[in-house]
Structure formats: C-alpha cells, structure tokens
Amino acid sequence: MPLTSQPIDTSIYSAITDAIKTEAERILTEGQVTAVVGYAAARRKGSAQPIIITEATDAAKLIFTAACVNNLAVYLTKAKKEVPKSGKIGIVVKGCDLKALTGLMGESQLKREDLYLIGVPCAGVLGSTVQPATGLTTDTIAPKCTECDAHLPTGCDFVPLQTPVTPELEQKYATEIARLEALTPAERWAYWKEQFSKCIKCYACRQVCPFCFCEQCLCDRNKPQMVDTTPRPAGNTAWHIVRAMHLAGRCAGCAECERVCPMDIPLNLLNRKMAKELKELYDHEAGFEVLDKGPLNSYTDKDDQSFIK
C-alpha cells in the first residue's frame, strides 16, 4: 500500500469515449433504441453530467471520464417519471451501476430485453469532495472504487475493448467497518450521532438511489408517522436506520447516497456493513445475478436463530 498519492491511469477513457459515441450513434440511427442515457461534459472544467439523448446527432455529446460519477440506473426506475420509458433504452453503465440494474431486474422493475447496455471498462471515478478537473489518484478516487470487483462489466450488449489498469488499494469501507466494530456500543453511538447531526433531510441519498423507487416513501407519510420528518437528531437517526434497513440485501454498493450527501455522511458504510452481514448470514451478495427473491424475502428452515430464545 503506497503511503503517498499515486496517479491512476485513465488514458483508456478517451478511447472509451469514442467507442460510446460511435455505438450510441449506431443504435440510435438503426432505431435499436429510443434513447440513450449517458454522460456529457458540463460547464465547470472537467465536470460531467447525466444526459438523455434521443437523436443520433447528439451522440457526439457523450463522454466518459473520471468525473462520470453518477449511477445512471436511477433514470430507468419508475420513480423518474420525466424520463420516457417507451421502447428499448440504451444506457452507459460502469460495473457498479450494472449491479443496480441487475437488482432492479430481480425486483421486476426492469426487463433485460428493454435495455441496451453499453458497459464501461472502468479504472475508477473521482470522490465527491474533489474538484471535477482533478486527476484520478489513489487519494482522489471514490472510496467505493477501492473495493471494486467489477472494473469490467459483464453481460453487456457492447463493451469497448479496453482493459483498465487498477492498482491494489486499501479497502476503505472494510477498514472503517473493522475500526467501528472494534469500538464499544457507546463509542459507535457517539460516532453516528455526530455524523447524523449534520443531516438536513435534503433526501439526496434517497433520490439518487436506484432502489428507492417507492411511489410514496414511508418516511414522507404522516399517518402513521413512523419516522419524524424534521431534520433534528432524532428524526435524522431514525431516517438513516430505516434507509439502511430498506436497502439491506438490495444495495450493491454504487455509493451514490454517500457521494451526493452534501454533509459528507458516510452512508455507504451502513450499506456495506449490511452487505457484509448478509454475506455472512445467508451467503448473499447483491448485484451478481438476477434473483426472483432477495435474501430478506426468502428463507430456509436452517437459518441462524442463535439470537432467539
């Protein structure tokens, strides 16, 4: 593990950009898809933003860089009514984003035949607090990329022939989870209390989550009001516990919640902890195959019940 910041090679991204442009143009021209969801450059230097194109001429706008941080799968859920869902839709996906699509297919939210997947061989993207023009290094890389096992997305319709060079990195979440697990309950409570105290209930974490597609969130309801809606420490804590619970066994770690949090709350830490427990308890890992039933809506009669009297 290098102690100083090392650059990460992103030179393949320009070839990937070209390949995405060509492929998007082709599938739109041939009428294989009605729209392509991808990334385009934005005003700030080096920045990127999601774009939904329907004309082949707009394919030239598509890019892929280390600033292409979004999980575009969110635009395919029923929660995003503004995005037309008619016909087959092309979507640019990194390996981590693809896991979300896999989960959505398992939950009958999407059909594989309605999608044209343009997979991206990915060496990593930037963390949320750095300027978009920053170069990708072992310091500026998003924490989720330090634990990535899907640099090359599998099962896509098209993947540019590039191989990302990915250095071995310290696994940020595994390390942090181990650190927190070693603390006493009171110390962990203090840690989360401080983190949740920053929350302002902007619900960015919910709105970008591909799995938060409920028409009406439990936490928006007031009859009955199960979770206080006010952004006070009590309501914030309840919200984040409920959110983590509702994602347990479903979240595959795109870490969008954590990336978008304007208050830098390490939300993916909760999701990764849940994923770790589900792996240990039920040998389940989200995002690898389309499953009819997730770990929390299936069971076996041999499930652990050592905690039950």
Place this chain on the structure above:
Amino acid sequence: MKHTAPTHDFEPKIIAFVCTWCTYAGADLAGTSRMQYPSNVRVLKFPCTGRIDPVFILKAFQQGADGVLVSGCHPGDCHYIAGNFHARRRFAVFRKLLEFIGVDLKRLQFSWVSAAEGGKWVEVVTDLTVKVRAMGPMTEFKELAMEEQWSGAINTPELQEAYNAI
C-alpha cells in the same frame, strides 16, 4: 390480583411485540394459570411476527422503551406458514444494524413462545426485565429526542418540561 413484587429504584418499560396466534395466547395462558410475571411489560398484539416492521422497534425505543421483546410462533408453527421465517431473517439483520449504530443488543430480545408455553413467556419476560433493570434506563434515544440542531436550540424551562412530558 394484587401485585406484591419488591420495588426497585428503576422500573424499566418493556415493549413486547407479539403474534396473536402463539405468544399472545401463551401470555394469556400465563395469566389464566395465575403465573406471576413483571408488570413492566406492555404487550402489543400483531397478526404475525412477519407484520412486525423493524421501524416499530425503533419507534418503541424513541418513545421511551428501555427494552423491547419480539416474540412469535416457533419455526414451522406459523399460522401463515412462513411469516416467522421471514421475520427471523429480518430481525437477524436488523439487530446487526442496531449494533453497528451503537445500540446495546442486550435491550432487544427475540423469542419463540407457543400458545402452550405460558411458563416460557414468564421466563422470557422476567429475564429481560431483570437484565434491563440492571442496565438502567435506555438514555440514548431519549437524549437524542431532546437535541436540536444548534440553530434551533433555545433552552427554556417550559420546553424542557414539555419534552419530559413526551
């Protein structure tokens, strides 16, 4: 029936979420058999442990519970065939989440108590009550409920009183 249990410095509030088919009937049996168990427990009846949302447990702690008990039918005995199997997984995961947040899991007990197990009900409730009584009040969520974001904070005696009343 006169309650003659010894008094303690602290009497915990225990909320029990139970299924109507097994544990509620078990608790009923304990009552009709005139078995004694601590009056600290407040029983809430549900159709099935599968209906008990983890958010209820959270809400109970937030509203002042010092301990929570969740109890239903033994595996294989569920009136709805698999409700308790689903619940078993859900609670196995939820308690891991609470533990990670920093809640002491000794305050949260799960059990299977059948309609014939009045004695087991008494045992489970008594054990939890004794354990939680020794631990003292659950202060974390109560303190949290009184905290404000700095910008909204004002310390007035009236507010303090109002909060204490909640």
Place this chain on the structure above:
Amino acid sequence: MQKYISQQNLTTLLDILIAQGVRVVAPRMNAGTPLYEPLESAGDMVTDQLPRRSAKEAFFPVCEDIMTYEKEGQKVTVTDIDPARFPETLLFGVRPCDASAIPVLDAVFSWDYKDEFFLERRRKTTIVGLACTTADDACFCTAVGLSPSDTKGSDLFLTPLEGGGYACETFSDKGEALINAHSSLFSVPSGAAALPLAEPQTEKFDLKKVKAWLDEHFEDPLWDGAAVRCVGCGACAFVCPACHCFDIVDEGTEKAGTRRKNWDACGFWKFTHHASGHNPRDGQPKRYRNRIMHKFKYYDDKFGQTLCTGCGRCIRVCPVGIDIAGIVEEISKKQE
C-alpha cells in the same frame, strides 16, 4: 469607522465573547465537514473553506420549535416559544455571498407578516463579514453583481492584510458597538495592502435581460433541457443562502408535542402536492423552473431584488450536475 485588528487580538476577542456567554457562530469543522456552528474556542475556527451550508441558519434554523402543546383530559395548553429567549449571537467570518443574502431575506420575513422568529434572531445577531480569498470555478458572485469584498449585510467587515491581521470597517451601530466595547484590541488602520481576493472568472449577467426573458417564457423547452435529469432532492435549496421556504409539522403524541418549522424545498414533489392528489408542478422540470423563476423573476417582481448571491453551493452539491450559473448564462444570451 476603520480600524485594524491583529490575528492574535481577534482570537482574544472571540474567546472573550464566548466566555461572556455570547454564542459565537463561525466556520468550523464538524466530522470533516466545514459548517457555520457555535465555537467552543476561537481556535476551532476554520476560515479557509467555504462552509457547506450557508449562514442563513443563524436566522432561519434548519428546524425550530414554534410552540408546544399539552393535553390533559379536556384541557389543552399551548405554549408559544418566546423569541426573547433566542441567544445573543456573533456571526463571524461570514463570506460576502452569505452575508449579502441576509438583507435580501429581510424583505420576505418583514413584509405583510412580520416573522418574529427571523427578525428577533436578526436583532440579536451581529454579523462580521470576511473578504473572500478562496474561490473555485463554481463561484459566480461577480456574475450577480456582488464581489469577494462586498460588505452588504455585514455590521463589521474584515479584510485580511498582507503580513497578517485584518482591516476592519463598520457599517452599522452594531458593528461600532462591538469595536467600542473592546476598543483596546483594535488599533488605527495599518495601511498594509489587502491579500489578493478571489475574483470568480465569470462574466456579469444582465439580470434585467434575464428577468425580461423569464417574464415571457414560463413555457419553454429550456426547462426540460435543464432539469429532466433533476432527481428531486432538496440539496440545492438547503445549502442556498437565499432559499427560505419552510414547512410546518406537528410532532409528538396526542398528549403532548411540538409544532416545528423546518426547511422545505421546491425540488421535492411533495412541495406542491395537494391533498386531492393533484400536483400542479407534475415533473422535475416544472419544479426546477420555479427555482429559477423565484430567484430571478418572482422575488424581483415583489421586492426588487435577486434571490441568488452566486455562492455556487447548489452547483457543487447537485447530485446530477445542474448548474444554475450555466443556465442563467444561457438565458442571458437568449435575447442577444
């Protein structure tokens, strides 16, 4: 009044005020995030980063109680929160983009209804602005007619000087009172040059032209283009120094509880959702249009001011890269 204060005397001043029981709110780090928060010691202050949330919460809290209720049998007791109980506050190290939003907010909170929750906090707070020496390419204060040394909204304004210390200039009685009460810590102006300020490299918007376009283009393809990707969170409004929408909720039990006021945002679908189920703003582009219209048209129509100070926070936090400066620039070019 113009004065000089050294860095050391400034630290002393803040520590004295804290010891006197004044709530000194200034930028500090909270679990790794820069925020305006009450200081326990002047040493905790971190002024080299723009706080993630604006300074508006000193007057318009994230969440505040407005009354409590208690019910006993048939008797219901309602207790109003007394604004007299708000703490005396020194809001220190406020960036010009944050300080200048506060007089803009005065207009809406003291218009037909005088909001004592806002106004009493305002009366009890002295604002010390600090000229801005750090900017990034999301900053655009100069584009909306402000500058990194704009003194609007500040009672006392500090400009960091070459060789340390600050030039101090007062703009209100509150600012003068602060200096007079601690006059031994201040000295005559030193004449040193100011540190180079952070001028955002943006072209100035013609806000009249922007408004003129908005007047005519409630329906326009621009809104779809700008905001079809909006995911509908409230991050932009919550970090904004000028957004001021709030929601009122009752929390508690039927026996006792509290009525609370908390931040709301026009980006939420629930913001305009009617009890009937109808939602007049039935998509994110319409909701985003309201954000732009409110900032550059409605507020101007009503109060003759613009509801944007160019802090760039919404650009930095937007999960999907929606860029208000880019959109207003696009609009301002439309009538050329």
